[in-house]
Amino acid sequence: MNATALSATTAWRAANARRAGVCLLGLAALAASFAADIATGPAMLPIGDVLRVLAGQNADPMMGAIVWKLRLPIALMAIVVGAALSVSGAIMQTILHNPLASSYTLGISGGAGFGAALMILVGGALPIAQEWAIPLGAFTFAALACAIVVGVGRTRGATPELLVLAGIACLFLFQALLALLQFLASPEALAQIVFWLFGSLLRADATKVAIVATILALVLPVLLTGAWRLTALQLGDDRARALGVRVDRLRLRGLIAVSLLTGAAVAFVGTIGFIGLVAPHIARMLVGEDQRHMLPAAAIFGALLLSLASVASKLIMPGTVFPIGIVTALIGVPFFAWLVLTAHRVRR
Amino acid sequence: MKNNNTHRGGMLSRRAALLLPLAAALPGRARAQAPEVIDALNRKVPLKAPAQRVVLGFNFEEFTAVAGAQNWSRVVGFARRQWAVNRQAVFARYQAAVPALANVADVGAAEDKSFSVEKVLALRPDLLVIDKWGFTTLAPMMTQLEETGVPVLVVDYQAQMPAQHRASTLALGGAMGTMDRARELVDLYADRVADIRHRAQAAGISPKIYFEIGMGGADVIGNTYNNAIWGALLELVGGTNIAKGKIAGGWGPMAPEFVLAAQPDFVFITGSSWANAPNAVRTGYGTELETTRRTLAPYAKRPGWNSLPAIRNGELHTIEAGLARCLMDYVAMQYIARQLFPDRAKDLDPVAELRRYHERYLPVAFDGTWMARLA
Numbered sequence: 001m002n003a004t005a006l007s008a009t010t011a012w013r014a015a016n017a018r019r020a021g022v023c024l025l026g027l028a029a030l031a032a033s034f035a036a037d038i039a040t041g042p043a044m045l046p047i048g049d050v051l052r053v054l055a056g057q058n059a060d061p062m063m064g065a066i067v068w069k070l071r072l073p074i075a076l077m078a079i080v081v082g083a084a085l086s087v088s089g090a091i092m093q094t095i096l097h098n099p100l101a102s103s104y105t106l107g108i109s110g111g112a113g114f115g116a117a118l119m120i121l122v123g124g125a126l127p128i129a130q131e132w133a134i135p136l137g138a139f140t141f142a143a144l145a146c147a148i149v150v151g152v153g154r155t156r157g158a159t160p161e162l163l164v165l166a167g168i169a170c171l172f173l174f175q176a177l178l179a180l181l182q183f184l185a186s187p188e189a190l191a192q193i194v195f196w197l198f199g200s201l202l203r204a205d206a207t208k209v210a211i212v213a214t215i216l217a218l219v220l221p222v223l224l225t226g227a228w229r230l231t232a233l234q235l236g237d238d239r240a241r242a243l244g245v246r247v248d249r250l251r252l253r254g255l256i257a258v259s260l261l262t263g264a265a266v267a268f269v270g271t272i273g274f275i276g277l278v279a280p281h282i283a284r285m286l287v288g289e290d291q292r293h294m295l296p297a298a299a300i301f302g303a304l305l306l307s308l309a310s311v312a313s314k315l316i317m318p319g320t321v322f323p324i325g326i327v328t329a330l331i332g333v334p335f336f337a338w339l340v341l342t343a344h345r346v347r348r
Numbered sequence: 349m350k351n352n353n354t355h356r357g358g359m360l361s362r363r364a365a366l367l368l369p370l371a372a373a374l375p376g377r378a379r380a381q382a383p384e385v386i387d388a389l390n391r392k393v394p395l396k397a398p399a400q401r402v403v404l405g406f407n408f409e410e411f412t413a414v415a416g417a418q419n420w421s422r423v424v425g426f427a428r429r430q431w432a433v434n435r436q437a438v439f440a441r442y443q444a445a446v447p448a449l450a451n452v453a454d455v456g457a458a459e460d461k462s463f464s465v466e467k468v469l470a471l472r473p474d475l476l477v478i479d480k481w482g483f484t485t486l487a488p489m490m491t492q493l494e495e496t497g498v499p500v501l502v503v504d505y506q507a508q509m510p511a512q513h514r515a516s517t518l519a520l521g522g523a524m525g526t527m528d529r530a531r532e533l534v535d536l537y538a539d540r541v542a543d544i545r546h547r548a549q550a551a552g553i554s555p556k557i558y559f560e561i562g563m564g565g566a567d568v569i570g571n572t573y574n575n576a577i578w579g580a581l582l583e584l585v586g587g588t589n590i591a592k593g594k595i596a597g598g599w600g601p602m603a604p605e606f607v608l609a610a611q612p613d614f615v616f617i618t619g620s621s622w623a624n625a626p627n628a629v630r631t632g633y634g635t636e637l638e639t640t641r642r643t644l645a646p647y648a649k650r651p652g653w654n655s656l657p658a659i660r661n662g663e664l665h666t667i668e669a670g671l672a673r674c675l676m677d678y679v680a681m682q683y684i685a686r687q688l689f690p691d692r693a694k695d696l697d698p699v700a701e702l703r704r705y706h707e708r709y710l711p712v713a714f715d716g717t718w719m720a721r722l723a
Contacts, residue, residue: 043470
């Protein structure tokens with residue numbers, strides 16, 4: 001008995017050490033990718049000059065503006081948005097028992113897109129600058145989309161099937177409303193809407209990075225303290241209830257976390273797909289289902305994926321920034337395929 | 349009066365050609381004076397001196413006319429695609445005529461979302477000139493540029509309103525230190541537009557007109573214009589635009605049956621030298637009249653169009669698309685006026701006017717077919 005218990009403990013410790021190792025490796029790769037993100041850009045400045053700016057040894061205002069005001073916020077935005085989208089995808093996949101769930105599936109991104117378009121059209125009448133009215137509109141309608149799903153859940157019981165159906169209905173509703181706005185928009189407003197919907201990190205600045213980072217820093221610890229409940233939920237609703245988890249409440253809370261994370265991310269960078277779907281799967285394959293490990297790993301690998309995509313978007317056609325949404329899929333799909341095909345080896 | 353203008357223009361451009369290199373060589377006095385520049389959005393452009401390192405987002409030909417071709421040497425960056433792809437033939441002409449164009453870097457365009465703030469900053473510009481559409485589409489990036497100290501001058505020829513043409517032209521002249529040229533162009537434009545409006549009022553008729561972009565060929569229903577671009581231009585000439593108030597937004601396609609039901613008296617299909625548009629109506633520099641007519645002809649054979657008064661009376665025309673929302677668009681107004689009320693406009697000669705404009709303000713020679721009737 002003792003020997004068995006001992007070996008179980010050893011195995012558990014070894015597994016934990018391996019998970020920590022995977023996360024550390026991920027963090028190291030993220031640091032490297034972050035550095036590469038700052039070193040590269042369409043103006044193709046010499047790397048030595050960039051380093052001197054970072055070290056405070058280059059007083060050239062042009063170089064300073066490019067490194068501090070453009071590249072640094074973009075590199076940081078890739079990290080916080082990648083983490084936020086990935087964690088929100090992870091939560092959604094868990095609470096809905098559905099590997100296809102992401103902020104798109106439930107119409108949350110759709111809501112954000114409609115909110116942004118609405119502000120582009122009528123935001124001029126509001127007493128706030130359009131620069132802030134657009135993200136505010138995106139955030140509000142992302143939350144509204146979530147509230148509709150939650151509302152359906154509260155009246156008819158929050159079963160995963162019902163939530164997914166309500167979400168898909170939301171998606172079509174907001175897509176139709178967005179198309180209507182685009183149809184009615186003036187050519188200038190239409191161009192602005194299309195430009196906004198086209199996900200891009202180029203609009204990042206220090207304040208926006210700080211807002212997304214703050215939301216991530218508030219939501220992630222709350223999720224982690226209840227991580228065991230999410231892990232239990234993966235055994236099925238009945239077993240989770242038997243363990244004392246109030247399943248419906250957990251689902252609704254999870255949805256609120258999702259709307260905060262997705263809303264904040266989408267509000268500032270537009271719709272960047274794929275990260276929220278694939279990064280959680282990558283994390284799950286690497287560290288397993290236990291949410292205590294899975295959620296931080298999802299954050300790290302989501303950040304890494306978007307950061308790598310940001311670097312690649314500048315290297316594919318030197319001198320041009322390639323659309324990031326295309327790059328996330330082009331990098332993510334082969335990587336994901338490789339992981340799926342080799343999963344049995346990785347998980348052992 | 350026209351001759352008088354020609355004379356003045358010739359003198360000015362020669363004098364400007366002599367003075368400008370001088371001004372650049374003597375930075376002290378020229379730069380000491382901060383020009384008072386108000387752009388088309390009525391914003392003060394914070395320039396400390398006439399701009400020496402300009403990035404151009406659009407309206408390259410207006411810039412050339414106002415600043416003079418020799419001042420392309422003060423341009424460090426431009427949105428290449430907006431010119432090289434959308435107006436292929438025009439760009440080719442300017443490349444040959446303006447050697448400085450070879451040294452101007454591409455900063456990306458608003459249109460294909462490739463515009464890069466980083467590239468603009470790396471060129472250390474002291475002025476960005478952009479059209480209103482680009483300014484609104486790229487709003488967050490414009491804020492970034494202004495915050496890092498790059499003055500942004502917005503021009504708005506797109507509005508197709510004489511007041512906006514005037515404000516844009518004077519702003520360009522002020523920013524480049526070529527106010528004499530700017531004033532002359534503004535006066536010329538005001539004079540020609542007033543003349544056309546006068547004739548239109550005297551004619552007192554307003555036949556029905558249908559405009560369509562001829563980029564996709566007769567098989568594609570191209571955009572028509574509600575109150576923007578050609579729609580706004582028609583307001584000045586005085587025709588009845590059948591699309592006015594009938595489509596959402598400033599431009600967009602109109603249902604074919606509506607065009608048939610509206611029975612327009614005149615149809616204008618725009619042409620140009622668009623890249624990747626094999627079926628387009630061809631007009632502009634170097635285009636033979638036969639080519640223009642051959643590419644326009646399929647439009648007359650559209651289903652049901654033989655019932656339109658315009659087709660029956662031989663009033664199917666093409667106009668170069670680049671002849672709207674620009675400083676020489678009064679030429680398009682003159683051409684339309686000649687068709688709409690020939691009795692009141694037969695002394696107008698838009699082609700001669702266009703040639704004169706080229707000789708006076710542009711570095712490229714005028715040739716080709718820019719406006720034509722089908723047969």
